Amino acid sequence: MNHFEQIDGVLHAEQVPLPVIADAVSTPVYVYSRATLERHAQVFRDALSGLDNPHLAFAVKANPNLAVLKVLAKQGYGADVVSGGEMDRALAAGMEAEDIVFSGVGKTTDEIIRALKAGIGQFNIESEEEGGELAALANTMGHRANAVLRINPDVDAGTHGKISTGKADNKFGVGIHRAPEIYARLNALPGINMRGVALHIGSQLTSLDPLETAFLKIGGLVAELRSAGHSITHVDLGGGLGVRYKEGDNPPEPADYGAMVARVTKGWNVRLMFEPGRVIAGNAGVLLTRVIRVKPGSGNLPFAIVDAAMNDLARPALYDAWHDFEAVEPNGRRLTANIVGPVCETGDTFAMARDIDEIAAGDLAIFRTAGAYGATMASTYNSRGLVPEVLVDGDKFAIVAERIAPATILAAEHVPDWLE
């Protein structure tokens, strides 16, 4: 459920009419609902109520906006970060360093040092090489870093190939068969406190089966590591729960996920950690856009050209993703159209032959389920500005990320003297 509903024929974000935001901030603009974020944070927490003290780390990559992170920090969430930049955001949002997990396949030396200095709670190590460097750096600094080893369980997550991470040929983690020997070598190093394992097999998972298969493999590995004498106290189960993008999608309910986790991990006797992203933020945001014009296409389908483009919302171009499109003030009539942005690429297409509300030049519309992997993946391609973000709370709203105008980006570029 979310808080983007019609009131008297006009789409609102909570109690704020979307035309008010469009007038104040212009379009395109991402609009987030605090109430939806809080609700999803609570639903996910409730789903895990059968577990003993689970650690919840929001996957910052899904929506790194500072105000969004603040909302989740107030809900008791920590963070899963994959760069120094994400770490800085989580800390700036008031999350405790202790509650931050540092994942990522390519942590740089500088990032590791910064994370050690900040006192990050856990490093999710993705290779023996990385673990060796972390141990050496921590040892030199007089630290002992908490770490878990990310395992690649070689399970097909059944999701889009570009967001699948747990197959043997994906770059993430260490192969499950090599894990025991690598774990033993890392465990012997000073500077590092190996305390468990982690996995994340992919995103937008629409079935619990691959997760269960992967968790069972991890359970077997935990037993194997223990019988080799290791003390395993933490297992990070990652994120990945899918959300509903369109009518007929049937993603797993968080409660069913929680029940499966409780069943599969019974007797593991570890602190379980979770890294949800999309399931918290996806339906908590929309991309508000204005129709520039509608032009006839060949055949009888018109092109509805909106002022949002693939640089603002990359998912359709990258993953053929579906985002529901709705007029902000629908007139009750329907239209079949192709929805495209202004960018000079055929890939800048949000939908082909889509049955939509009838729209005309100047009308406002939204793309739904844009709160995760939306603004954060924006670029300035075609020298467009960086899309702004607004957070709504009841009947008030605030700009929580300003539009970065093309002129500002231009001002950061320089022509060297020798070219003058």
Ligand code: LLP
């Ligand atoms: N933990 C790790 C280690 C991850 O790599 C990810 C996502 C998550 C947690 C959060 O997964 P979630 O709960 O959000 O599924 N840009 C793509 C999604 C990429 C996901 C990358 N990793 C998209 O727009 O669909």
